Amino acid sequence: xxxxxxxxxxxxxxxxxxxxxxxxxxxxxxxxxxxxxxxxxxxxxxxxxxxxxxxxxxxxxxxxxxxxxxxxxxxxxxxxxxxxxxxxx
Amino acid sequence: xxxxxxxxxxxxxxxxxxxxxxxxxxxxxxxxxxxxxxxxxxxxxxxxxxxxxxxxxxxxxxxxxxxxxxxxxxxxxxxxxxxxxxxxxxxxxxxxxxxxxxxxxxxxxxxxxxxxxxxxxxxxxxxxxxxxxxxxxxxxxxxxxxxxxxxxxxxxxxxxxxxxxxxxxxxxxxxxxxxxxxxxxxxxxxxxxxxxxxxxxxxxxxxxxxxxxxxxxxxxxxxxxx
Numbered sequence: 001x002x003x004x005x006x007x008x009x010x011x012x013x014x015x016x017x018x019x020x021x022x023x024x025x026x027x028x029x030x031x032x033x034x035x036x037x038x039x040x041x042x043x044x045x046x047x048x049x050x051x052x053x054x055x056x057x058x059x060x061x062x063x064x065x066x067x068x069x070x071x072x073x074x075x076x077x078x079x080x081x082x083x084x085x086x087x088x089x
Numbered sequence: 090x091x092x093x094x095x096x097x098x099x100x101x102x103x104x105x106x107x108x109x110x111x112x113x114x115x116x117x118x119x120x121x122x123x124x125x126x127x128x129x130x131x132x133x134x135x136x137x138x139x140x141x142x143x144x145x146x147x148x149x150x151x152x153x154x155x156x157x158x159x160x161x162x163x164x165x166x167x168x169x170x171x172x173x174x175x176x177x178x179x180x181x182x183x184x185x186x187x188x189x190x191x192x193x194x195x196x197x198x199x200x201x202x203x204x205x206x207x208x209x210x211x212x213x214x215x216x217x218x219x220x221x222x223x224x225x226x227x228x229x230x231x232x233x234x235x236x237x238x239x240x241x242x243x244x245x246x247x248x249x250x251x252x253x254x255x256x257x258x259x260x261x262x263x264x265x266x267x268x269x270x271x272x273x274x275x276x277x278x279x280x281x282x283x284x285x286x287x288x289x290x291x292x293x294x295x296x297x298x299x300x301x302x303x304x305x306x307x308x309x310x311x312x313x314x315x
Contacts (some may be wrong), residue, residue: 026208033204050171050218055211057172061200062207070172 002040011089012041013082017075018048018056029059036063043085046071046077096247103209105163108199109135109189117186119273124165130173132190135163138185140259143178154269156221157183157259167214167221167244169193183259220246223314228271235258237280238307241289241299242315251300257297 002012024032036044036059046056048071056071063069072078101161108261113211117123123134134141136158143164145157158164168176200207220243227239241257248259261269267277284290289307292298308315 029204029208050222051215053172054167054170054214054218058170058200058207058211058214059204061197062202062204064201066197072172 006040011086013086014041014044015078015082016044016046018046018052018071021048021052024040024052024055029055032056032059033063036060036065036069041068042089043082044069045078045085047073047075047081049073091196094203096119101159103206105209105213106135108160108196109163109191112189113188113265114187117182117188119146119182119185121182121186122179123182124176124178126177126179130165130174130193130202133163133166133169133193133196134188136160136192137187137189140183141180142184143180145178152268153271154265155224157244159247159259162217164217166210167217169196170211170214183261222281224269232311233270233272233276233280234283235313236272237266237277237284238289238304239312239313239315240266240270240314241284241297241304243299245299245301245304246315253301254291255299255301256292257299261297 002014007010046069047053048056050073053071053073056069057066060066060069060071070078070081072081121170123273124130126145138160141158141162141164142154143158144152144154146152164180165176196210200210223239224243228235230236230239244257244259244261245255248257250258261288263277264274265273265283266281270277272280281290285294287303289300290298291300
């Protein structure tokens with residue numbers, strides 16, 4: 001879907017909730033890093049419990065995508081960041 | 090030593106303190122402010138010796154200790170990995186402290202393309218975050234005995250030495266304990282006297298020496314999650 005939007009020359013901003021995720025093992029971490037590197041997007045904003053916020057922000061450092069992918073602890077903060085990024089983009 | 094795990098370059102063994110090995114050891118006296126609330130994170134510190142307290146200041150002006158970092162701890166890593174742009178608390182030394190420090194950029198460079206380093210750092214920060222949450226939750230509990238027992242368990246974990254009688258190695262007054270548990274000094278004092286009468290606290294009253302067997306029984310009876 002992101003690729004389709006990109007081909008139409010439109011920016012891709014993604015909002016993700018991981019609020020219901022209960023575990024995030026090695027395979028999921030690896031997949032998250034791959035996705036951060038390979039999926040075509042402009043910004044990804046994620047929110048969920050604090051443990052996942054820490055883990056996902058760390059993984060975005062690992063993927064060298066910290067400017068594009070951020071995790072937050074609540075939806076309001078997440079939307080604020082996404083809006084700010086949409087304006088500056 | 091670097092090895093390959095699938096398509097990622099990873100470290101076979103990584104200890105968080107490895108990041109600080111090459112840095113100079115710096116000494117700080119007791120009572121030194123390291124960070125003020127609202128400061129940006131300029132440096133990440135690893136404690137070699139001594140203790141650092143994390144606290145806020147209430148509307149009434151009193152200091153409330155939320156957390157204590159001890160030898161081997163790295164701070165404010167949790168805030169940094171959470172993505173906080175500024176700090177929510179004050180950080181100052183409780184004793185004389187020796188620290189090794191690095192700039193966050195070094196940490197970012199070290200994590201890049203190394204998922205095991207990232208995982209180790211995240212796991213450490215998550216465990217600290219869990220301890221923070223437990224401490225903050227305990228402040229809202231409406232049972233003074235539970236609060237003091239939970240606080241003693243926290244102090245044993247962060248600054249205790251010895252088994253089965255564990256001495257808390259960080260200087261802490263009854264007022265500090267009251268502030269750390271959200272109680273008055275009188276309630277705190279009463280609870281400490283009670284715990285001393287049942288043998289959970291032992292030795293001279295100017296020292297905090299905990300009988301770990303009795304502490305574990307109390308933790309279980311009171312349903313405290315550590």
